[in-house]
């Protein structure tokens with residue numbers, strides 16, 4: 001059995017969206033559909049996937065702007081941590097402050113909890129609660145031949161997410177990174193919320209925010 005993973009930047013702030021699917025059952029999830037829904041749908045169709053869940057690392061507007069439309073087109077369930085519900089529900093306000101336009105979003109379907117497993121066909125995505133960038137930030141870890149972490153805006157290549165927006169906490173993000181992400185295997189590939197991939201080992205040694 002094989003895991004399909006493809007990440008690509010979407011939307012106005014080029015948030016990395018990932019399509020993760022089980023090649024055997026053809027069930028898939030989309031992580032952080034922040035826009036460019038047609039592009040996401042094209043890939044899903046090309047792979048013959050059925051999208052079951054839309055997983056959100058957090059509810060900043062640039063990670064949720066395509067969620068309502070993608071749900072409408074696929075029937076997938078909108079999932080996030082309950083502590084980010086206030087951000088999700090205030091999509092219009094968030095967009096307004098950054099100069100973008102949005103409609104009110106479709107309500108969330110499922111709240112995810114720490115250590116919960118989300119089925120992707122024969123694989124599981126493990127939910128890791130990593131507050132700091134937002135109060136309800138999550139990372140998702142999936143393993144096939146290699147382990148992959150979808151880190152959202154918690155951990156970047158040689159950087160970390162900002163903590164000056166609604167409910168952010170520098171202390172919490174550092175605790176989340178050191179206490180949760182740095183306990184993962186060193187070889188874990190990290191798909192970040194924006195920009196280049198990295199590895200846990202690289203960030204342990206070289207990330208200037210967590211030395």
Ligand SMILES: [Zn+2]
Nearest residue numbers: 058060133153
């Ligand atoms: Zn963010």
Ligand SMILES: [Zn+2]
Nearest residue numbers: 015062153193
């Ligand atoms: Zn972002």
